[in-house]
Amino acid sequence: MTSFAELLRLHRHAARLTLEQLAAASGVSARTLSDMERGRSTGPQHRTVTALADALALDGNARKQLGELAREGRLRDHGTRSSGLCELPRSVDDFTGRAAELAWTNRVVQANASLITGPAGLGKTTLAVRAAHALRPDFPDGVFFLDLYGMSAQPISAGDALAQLLRAFGGADRFAPQDVAARASLYRSLLQDRRVLIVLDNAGSEEQLRPLLTDGGNSRVLATSRRLLAGLEGVHRLSLGPLPPAEAVVLLTGILGERGPSESGPAIVELAKLCGGLPLALRIVGNRLVSRPGWTAADLAARLSNEERRLDQLRAGDLKIANAFGVSYEQLREVGRRVFRRLSSVPGKDFDASIAAVVGDTSLEEAWEVLDELVDLGLLQEGPSGRYHFHDLVRLFARDRLQDEPAAGLDEITDSVSSWPLRMATTAGRRLVPADGLPDRSFLDEAAR
Numbered sequence: 001m002t003s004f005a006e007l008l009r010l011h012r013h014a015a016r017l018t019l020e021q022l023a024a025a026s027g028v029s030a031r032t033l034s035d036m037e038r039g040r041s042t043g044p045q046h047r048t049v050t051a052l053a054d055a056l057a058l059d060g061n062a063r064k065q066l067g068e069l070a071r072e073g074r075l076r077d078h079g080t081r082s083s084g085l086c087e088l089p090r091s092v093d094d095f096t097g098r099a100a101e102l103a104w105t106n107r108v109v110q111a112n113a114s115l116i117t118g119p120a121g122l123g124k125t126t127l128a129v130r131a132a133h134a135l136r137p138d139f140p141d142g143v144f145f146l147d148l149y150g151m152s153a154q155p156i157s158a159g160d161a162l163a164q165l166l167r168a169f170g171g172a173d174r175f176a177p178q179d180v181a182a183r184a185s186l187y188r189s190l191l192q193d194r195r196v197l198i199v200l201d202n203a204g205s206e207e208q209l210r211p212l213l214t215d216g217g218n219s220r221v222l223a224t225s226r227r228l229l230a231g232l233e234g235v236h237r238l239s240l241g242p243l244p245p246a247e248a249v250v251l252l253t254g255i256l257g258e259r260g261p262s263e264s265g266p267a268i269v270e271l272a273k274l275c276g277g278l279p280l281a282l283r284i285v286g287n288r289l290v291s292r293p294g295w296t297a298a299d300l301a302a303r304l305s306n307e308e309r310r311l312d313q314l315r316a317g318d319l320k321i322a323n324a325f326g327v328s329y330e331q332l333r334e335v336g337r338r339v340f341r342r343l344s345s346v347p348g349k350d351f352d353a354s355i356a357a358v359v360g361d362t363s364l365e366e367a368w369e370v371l372d373e374l375v376d377l378g379l380l381q382e383g384p385s386g387r388y389h390f391h392d393l394v395r396l397f398a399r400d401r402l403q404d405e406p407a408a409g410l411d412e413i414t415d416s417v418s419s420w421p422l423r424m425a426t427t428a429g430r431r432l433v434p435a436d437g438l439p440d441r442s443f444l445d446e447a448a449r
């Protein structure tokens, strides 16, 4: 079978382009291209693939094949990268500004626990992840990341968090003690003996976080929360604010940089202002402009400032953000809009393409395409192993858009979502108990692993 690397080189040669020429035409750096052609980067992001396909003037099947090979590569990358347990996510490539805040993160080593607080969409997770990568050399026994889902309907219990972290530390995976107090004491003794950094994202309460903190030793905790968690004492604190206007402009310009329309400065400044210094809004607005260069920054700015006057129905979250999401949502094809808003009703932390296909009533292939598109727009985030999740605020927005569904449709969605686990179980059950009545042992072993 052809690999992504081979296919890319083939198309480039067919188009009679050098690496540098393709780089210039696609906006993807020559270095990255060369890594791809040598198979060192096997699963590039969808947006990169689109840029390459455009530059190579691929259409129809050729474009589709390249996209599929890239997706397979991404899945394989996820599968082979370490254990995947409590793995620190990648840092964003275009991290912008935040000099004072980064200086604050240098002192994470000095306090047992550090806490970044602030409203959703400001960049708490992004900053914590960035800092944790930079701090790796200080923590030779590892850097771990766990989302506590503290603001969701089902926050992770401290006991479950302990179990997950113990499993990630390795060694203890066979016996995370049943008793939560015993787990906590094992956790503490491991942290005492080692030098690890644990990033705990989205802490919901003092009670949730407290059992996960260290008391002495060389390990450290860096947590984020939308709440102040004022009850925690002796914690090194940072209250994150909006991105200052100049930095907001730099971020937006950077996002538009590669393939964006050549835009006038004032329009970009205006657009950045309309995003209220919220990186999440800047990201989504920027991606919107890049992915379909039909609109200029000035058009989009005019549109957003108009919207500001119209009170939006979004009940929670920030109005500016709602508008930023809105312009991306509206540019989706109907099937994309349907999948997007319906995914907000899927219970659980994340989902994969098969669930997207079920709720959106599409083929699996169509679901893959829509998910790629949503990731490109920044409306969804791609996690490990082909799973996707919403930023909390985006999920709220998507849920709000469910009002675009015909009334009868809503029940149908709820039904298809709630019967989905049952259908999955039935399918799995058939594999376990085949017609001859003998369970398939290998599948059982696999499931137990």
Ligand SMILES: Nc1ncnc2c1ncn2[C@@H]1O[C@H](COP(=O)(O)OP(=O)(O)O)[C@@H](O)[C@H]1O
Residues within 6 Å of the ligand: 092, 094, 095, 096, 097, 098, 118, 119, 120, 121, 122, 123, 124, 125, 126, 127, 251, 278, 279, 280, 281, 283, 391
């Ligand atoms: N300093 C930054 N530079 C570049 N992008 C950022 C920065 N901070 C945040 N972002 C972008 O904004 C989005 C929202 O940030 P996130 O860290 O998820 O916010 P929070 O955790 O506070 O809700 C992220 O997807 C990220 O791409």
Ligand SMILES: [Mg+2]
Residues within 6 Å of the ligand: 124, 125, 126, 201, 202
């Ligand atoms: Mg976050």
